[in-house]
Amino acid sequence: MDIRDGDGVTSTALLTDQYELTMLAAALADDSAHRRCTFEVFARRLPHGRRYGVVAGTGRVLDALEHFQFGEAELAVVARFLPAETVEWLRDYRFTGDIDGYAEGELYFPGSPVLSVRGSFAECVVLETLVLSILNHDSAIASAAARMVSASGGRRMIEMGSRRTHELAAPSSARAAYLAGFDATSNLEAVRRYGVPGAGTSAHAFTLLHAGTAVGGADGVGEHSGADGEHEAAAFRSQVEALGIGTTLLVDTYDITRGVATAIEVAGPELGGVRLDSGDLGVLARQVRDQLDGLGATKTRIVVSGDLDEYAIAALRAEPVDVYGVGTSLVTGSGAPTAGMVYKLVEVDGVPVAKRSSHKESRGGTKKAVRLSRDTGTIVEEIVYPAAGPAPASNGYEARELLVPLVRGGKPVEDLPTLSDSRDHVAHGLISLPWEGLKLSAGEPAVPTTFAN
Amino acid sequence: MDIRDGDGVTSTALLTDQYELTMLAAALADDSAHRRCTFEVFARRLPHGRRYGVVAGTGRVLDALEHFQFGEAELAVVARFLPAETVEWLRDYRFTGDIDGYAEGELYFPGSPVLSVRGSFAECVVLETLVLSILNHDSAIASAAARMVSASGGRRMIEMGSRRTHELAAPSSARAAYLAGFDATSNLEAVRRYGVPGAGTSAHAFTLLHAGTAVGGADGVGEHSGADGEHEAAAFRSQVEALGIGTTLLVDTYDITRGVATAIEVAGPELGGVRLDSGDLGVLARQVRDQLDGLGATKTRIVVSGDLDEYAIAALRAEPVDVYGVGTSLVTGSGAPTAGMVYKLVEVDGVPVAKRSSHKESRGGTKKAVRLSRDTGTIVEEIVYPAAGPAPASNGYEARELLVPLVRGGKPVEDLPTLSDSRDHVAHGLISLPWEGLKLSAGEPAVPTTFAN
Structure with a gap:
């Protein structure tokens, strides 16, 4: 391998x-x-x-x-x-x-x-097969990616589809997406091999990891299993401490409104971003923007992900979305793999x-x-x-x-x-x-x- | 690479x-x-x-x-x-x-x-991404392949989709197809790495190569550019000499009836197979079977290929098809990549x-x-x-x-x-x-x- x-x-x-x-x-x-x-x-x-x-x-x-x-x-x-x-x-x-x-x-x-x-x-x-394999794959991804980039209206686009394509096709997909106008990729091999800028947020697993057992917070105060908010706060605090205030916190593991409140409570209004990975992203983006602004976090970016394709991206154009994370539809050529x-x-x-x-x-x-x-x-x-x-x-x-x-x-x-x-x-x-x-x-x-x- | x-x-x-x-x-x-x-x-x-x-x-x-x-x-x-x-x-x-x-x-x-x-x-x-990339890719291909194998009713199935997927996903696709019941692959790296049996026929390029210029036949008789049948005969003769009588000749570069006649003329009724890669494969398979039988080539197999998926394979079940060659739809998971x-x-x-x-x-x-x-x-x-x-x-x-x-x-x-x-x-x-x-x-x-x- x-x-x-x-x-x-x-x-x-x-x-x-x-x-x-x-x-x-x-x-x-x-x-x-x-x-x-x-x-x-x-x-x-x-x-x-x-x-x-x-x-x-x-x-x-x-x-x-x-x-x-x-x-x-x-x-x-x-x-x-x-x-x-x-x-x-x-x-x-x-x-x-x-x-x-x-x-x-x-x-x-x-x-x-x-x-x-x-x-x-x-x-x-x-050379027939080798030439065609490469051009057919990469052109399919780039062609889909270009439509997504057009649909995004200039917002930041992160490719995060590695898990939904062959492990060795993934770096090529990231390369093709970058070629077509994506800004960054989650795939580390694409970072290494092609110099595509890397990006990443956090997974639900990280929040869930902090559930179920006692957690020592950064302030040295122990928190115990119980309310979701406490686990989430522990996870957010840990992420901000390790990765800095510019990080993006995933706020939809439990209740989103509570998640956003916790995020700003923990990180302060300078928090880099919050990510939404499920639900009605348009409605949620507006609610979360209002909430963030109300908390003084007017610069905190909203990252959305979750089954986005060019149509979903276009449908979110009127919403206060700052960054799109695109996975499956990108690496599968959005219907034309x-x-x-x-x-x-x-x-x-x-x-x-x-x-x-x-x-x-x-x-x-x-x-x-x-x-x-x-x-x-x-x-x-x-x-x-x-x-x-x-x-x-x-x-x-x-x-x-x-x-x-x-x-x-x-x-x-x-x-x-x-x-x-x-x-x-x-x-x-x-x-x-x-x-x-x-x-x-x-x-x-x-x-x-x-x-x- | x-x-x-x-x-x-x-x-x-x-x-x-x-x-x-x-x-x-x-x-x-x-x-x-x-x-x-x-x-x-x-x-x-x-x-x-x-x-x-x-x-x-x-x-x-x-x-x-x-x-x-x-x-x-x-x-x-x-x-x-x-x-x-x-x-x-x-x-x-x-x-x-x-x-x-x-x-x-x-x-x-x-x-x-x-x-x-x-x-x-x-x-x-x-391990998340690596595990998912592999399982999501290989399971998608195997799941599509199994439906095709079921639809084929026990006929021989050759995977030939390498050119329609990432060059390094291709051997994995061949492996997954074989796992699901395909008999062979065109992909040489899958032969080497996984021991999948190799198979192959010939491309239109080989027949066309013999057009346009003088051709020295095996019998030493020069043939000159002109009628399609002469080029085709030269190409077929060359293939049979190099690869033996068990080879499969591609008969649809020009007129199929003429191609089949030429194939048996050149190779004799012991020819291994003929391949049809275009047209209404059901109708053509019946015509070609009748023609082959009439020429005494009752054992010559009919190989069909060209945009086959599980539905097309099933639709050919009543026809005298011996081997299916499946490409694009297989390596793209037949709609579910x-x-x-x-x-x-x-x-x-x-x-x-x-x-x-x-x-x-x-x-x-x-x-x-x-x-x-x-x-x-x-x-x-x-x-x-x-x-x-x-x-x-x-x-x-x-x-x-x-x-x-x-x-x-x-x-x-x-x-x-x-x-x-x-x-x-x-x-x-x-x-x-x-x-x-x-x-x-x-x-x-x-x-x-x-x-x-």
């Missing part, structure tokens, strides 16, 4: 579907393996009713690519079903091709060629190829894309066009090429954007959507995509 | 929410950290309309627990926000308590105490504790559970009762205790079930459900749970 970059075992080569390697074996045997190919990643559609998607995971794809090598341990596994020549070929595997893609944090729409991988069939085909992107062979030795079976047609040929915008910055159209041809006419709009170089000759290009750069890119992208693009209701993609021939 | 057990860096200690460690700091400071506690894991409800859940991930929790230690790298991260005494305490951290739980593969219902973690507050509280289990403090120094805020009440006290069955094996009831009290009356039914020892004094007990044992346990559990429990339609939990006082 390893979780870290570093000096340990680091191969990503088995995060792969078996069929990629059996196709490789057949292609090596018939000599088609060395044909020059382009594979493109795109989503046929957005999740139901979504108006845009956010490309996320590109940086992680590049990291994973660097570790896509077959050591002895990996070779031993694939040798069980592959011919010896294929195993030997994999022993020397390093991706040597080129990759272009939408910048991490770019918005995307149905058919947007978000990644273009070029090289021999052999070196490209084996995967972005549904595919990795398709579109060109072989310069010739476009495409399958033609029903309902899953794809467009052949290596593509590029431009996004056209008004002077105001508002996007009006995305045009996907053959890479071999000229850029389409911009008709007086600003035209921006969407595919940027990511890998050349197997090596990541220099000066790739940081996570912070990509976060700015998302924020800028959301501002540039037509106004209806930020509506939470189900609708069509916010920007029409044209496929030029 | 590490993915393996082994000699490398292996700490799971940062797969944790920050608040667990700040609560720890406060509890160490006020001396409540050493109180004896029980934390229980349970689901308040099943996902909408589900009739049962499958406990999965228990084995992975025990592995992760062994690696829950703070090395210098982990300590450096937590030292940024924790007092020095807490950091020192974490340096020596090893879980020394006891864990009981439902056996991996056991069915569960709302309120089932699927894991019971006992020890000091300090040593238990820090997390099991929604929680980790709650229920007892402190022998005294039951419970929060009482609205809508999220929990039941205090350490619990056990028995399941009552008829002589026929059919479950009639689950009874959750106080661990301190006597087992409830079984009223003439067979009574089976559901919580089994998993960890004693911090060490896993001996003779823990293997993945194969747990797989048998699921199969047995599904047989023991009342008949309506296997219905796919939305309904109530198949077994009533009684909470005895």
Whole structure:
């Protein structure tokens, strides 16, 4: 169970579907393996009713690519079903091709060629699963997160969904949420690995811990089991002493009004925040705000959590909420836990190829894309066009090429954007959507995509 | 980007929410950290309309627990926000308590105490996120997978969803699917790490690779770009030569009838299988079966894939399908990507504790559970009762205790079930459900749970 970059075992080569390697074996045997190919990643559609998607995971794809090598341990596994020549070929595997893609944090729409991988069939085909796993996961989370950030109206957003997703997906979810505009995460591995700011409050367990037995308060006065308020006061006092006055106290273990009174009694009106994790959060937030203000705690923030999604966040917009803590709905993509992107062979030795079976047609040929915008910055159209041809006419709009170089000759290009750069890119992208693009209701993609021939 | 057990860096200690460690700091400071506690894991409800859940991930929790230690790298991260005494305490951290739980593969219902973690507050509280992440993910996948296995009526099931989930969640998904009755996986890391049988067919890319340029066939006769059938024949010939006659050919890149004819022409009637990945799979399966039989390929299997979920699988039950390949819906829990289990403090120094805020009440006290069955094996009831009290009356039914020892004094007990044992346990559990429990339609939990006082 390893979780870290570093000096340990680091191969990503088995995060792969078996069929990629059996196709490789057949292609090596018939000599088609060395044909020059382009594979493109795109989503046929957005999740139901979504108006845009956010490309996320590109940086992680590049990291994973660097570790896509077959050591002895990996070779031993694939040798069980592959011919010896294929195993030997994999022993020397390093991706040597080129990759272009939408910048991490770019918005995307149905058919947007978000990644273009070029090289021999052999070196490209084996990357399918790894590339898709990363982009599909991270883009699903970032796309949901961006809607939540829009809905929050600029309030502070904390990602706290680690417990509702795979333990090793959790740091990636936190990264994707931060990319999309969240301010902080509860996940410590995301803090360590990606530098996402950490945050946290307290759990009901901490208050309950102080029930049932005698408690020595900070003032040395013993309190005994009995009224809930006493346990709560002991827990709050302990938390404030250990973590300082800026901490956030969880006030809904028992009665909330009593909890708020106790919190301010213990901490004073300079208390950093109180958290509400249950009940009608809108009604409660107003009551608690009034109560806090009445107690002189006018700066004490109200943190709300508990089954929040973008709709619940939007519904609380008129309420005196300062911070949203979002868990389950974020890490599960708010109903769309995967972005549904595919990795398709579109060109072989310069010739476009495409399958033609029903309902899953794809467009052949290596593509590029431009996004056209008004002077105001508002996007009006995305045009996907053959890479071999000229850029389409911009008709007086600003035209921006969407595919940027990511890998050349197997090596990541220099000066790739940081996570912070990509976060700015998302924020800028959301501002540039037509106004209806930020509506939470189900609708069509916010920007029409044209496929030029 | 590490993915393996082994000699490398292996700490799971940062797969944790920050608040667990700040609560720890406060509890160490006020001396409540050493109180004896029980934390229980349970689901308040099943996902909408589900009739049962499958406990999965228990084995992975025990592995992760062994690696829950703070090395210098982990300590450096937590030292940024924790007092020095807490950091020192974490340096020596090893879980020394006891864990009981439902056996991996056991069915569960709302309120089932699927894991019971006992020890000091300090040593238990820090495990919350890691335990929940694993159980919530794996149980969600296994619960969806079990419904698909039931719906398949005993046909072969291949998990192929890696590309639609986080790259490191994929092997765990494959493990959970296998646990629940799937036969094989496409994911090579799951093959390596968990011994799940591997499987795979071929992608459209392999056929398309053979389009557009001259192809040297196995017989030395060059074929040139032109008709689809020629490319397809070249691709099929290559695959059969490399992988043998038992391989499965993907016949829907172009025209399916033509594809099937080409497949048998190239491979002969002993061909292992053909795969259909698009279109109306029921209609196509019948047509293709007739065509194959007419060509003498009566043993050639029909593999279907493409957006299958339990409902689509059930709808194909009357059709001549031999193998189902399931991807997206499996790894996303078929609409329920997390099991929604929680980790709650229920007892402190022998005294039951419970929060009482609205809508999220929990039941205090350490619990056990028995399941009552008829002589026929059919479950009639689950009874959750106080661990301190006597087992409830079984009223003439067979009574089976559901919580089994998993960890004693911090060490896993001996003779823990293997993945194969747990797989048998699921199969047995599904047989023991009342008949309506296997219905796919939305309904109530198949077994009533009684909470005895």
